[in-house]
Amino acid sequence: MDEAIPRRRKVWGWGYQGEGPTPAERDAVAAMVAARFGVREVSFEAPPPVEALDLRPPRVHPPEALAHLCSDGPYERAVHAYGKSYRDLVRSLRGDYPHPPDVVAYPRTEDDLVALFDWCAEAGAAAIPFGGGTSVVGGVEPDVGDRFAGAVTIDLTRMAGVVEVDEVSRAARIRGGTLGPDIEDALRPFGLTLRHYPQSFEYSTLGGWIATRSAGHHATLATHIEDRVESLRAVAPAGVVETGRFPASGAGPDPNRLFAGSEGTLGVITEAWVRVEPRPRWRSSAAVRFDGLRQAAHGARALAQSGLHPSNCRVLDPNEALVSGAGDGSAALLLVGFESADHPLEPWLARSLEIARDSGGLVDEGSVRHRSEENGSRGGPVGTWRSTFLRAPYLRDVLVSMGMITETFETAVTWDRWERLHSAVLAAVAETLSAVGASPVVVSCRFTHVYPDGPAPYYTVIAPGRRGDEVAQWDAVKAAASDAIVTNGGTITHHHGVGREHRPWYGSGYTAGIALLGPPAEIGSGAPGWHAGNLDPPRRPRGTNG
């Protein structure tokens, strides 16, 4: 490598080196674990230092002409060995690195990329695109088996930057490796925003968002990043692909949508024109209490079908409300919010609250906020929920270091089937955790997004794990929950992507539409040197008829 990395990501845990939970946050998590799970003997396990890791020697080496772009140092290999799922965190905490990349490359240009791919093809090495590495589905893990002579992780964060802003059409040309905060910093002077805020915003990239069909800030309408992609450019095995900039087009299958969700199997997305919007000046929000999740879902459905399209329409079950601090655990909450760069929003919020009341909700009058650019601050349950949401990944690290199982999974399902799915998921998780000896358990549910035809339920599971067995314990729960999801009409993922972890449930059961294109193992496997970490032969999901 010819240059030092400006800020170094932690090998283990969320964020950059030097960042992390405060002592007060750690104490609060320990107190919560003692109160809810009866775990009083708390010890915090620390990951081994990088120099103590026993990484296998690199199996492939770059040619001299590419050496300045590459590193095979232990830090680089370890920090690119995993994404950020619970299983990744536990394995990395234990210093368990059976499949580190042999080499990590940092291309700066498309020419660099092409040269790297040519070398990978010649060397018989798998090339794995790596954006921010926040995949929670094993999408960046270089577990490529014996078919390849080695694995080269292609870190794209040096192919970054906002290149061009079209203020007239409200679109921006942004390089694939650009991190969320850098996108917003560059758009701010124009008064514009992409307003795509996944919870992983700080450490994930535009290319990664598109490659995984990430879902962000907006709870209705343009929920996924592909709704914002006007055109894109990618380096594919057949050459450079560039799609035309159109507000819309009816010409054949949409090539942008083909790359959206391709998870690196079709090529590397090097840049995209994305639709941006003026920064909001007015915001109105409120919280509504309901007896339980089902009642709150009723209110959310009425809102989702009202045509009002709130930018926030999140449902928290009582557990989720309690854990996030937005409520006291005695009621479910519906958080409603509107934003506009053009007009105040009192009438929209007022009509939403009428709908919520008609659905049996009790409006928390103290939570109603109308803010303009000039005045007002976030606060109340809506503000509390937001700040917990942003700190949650750091707090998850604390839980993992204490030996707690803590993971999330998500889906989307039509309204007519969601209650059945929800009951089946809760039963599957509780039964499996009890069978593997992990109890008591807290399972909470929120709706991250709502559509006129159905919600996107998102589950968080926390339970005491058995140190050393947590991954096996979690794998059993994840398999049972995934079976329950697909057999009850849900998609295996609303926005986390497929990666390795969802492969068994992808393309089968109710998510079978993609099977028309052939099994996913065949997608993108035409050229040597191309691998996205998820090209294993598909397995038939257990418990499905698909």
Ligand SMILES: Cc1cc2nc3c(=O)[nH]c(=O)nc-3n(C[C@H](O)[C@H](O)[C@H](O)COP(=O)(O)OP(=O)(O)OC[C@H]3O[C@@H](n4cnc5c(N)ncnc54)[C@H](O)[C@@H]3O)c2cc1C
């Ligand atoms: C705490 C936490 C919260 C999260 N919250 C959300 C959320 O709110 N919404 C959401 O949608 N997701 C969320 N995720 C999941 C994850 O952040 C998203 O999948 C994100 O889009 C991944 O972006 P990345 O840049 O980190 O990609 P990576 O993890 O680096 O890569 C993901 C996949 O895309 C491929 N890839 C990456 N860049 C490119 C490229 N330029 N061209 C082609 N292929 C590429 C990789 O090979 C891999 O298969 C969360 C994850 C964590 C850990």
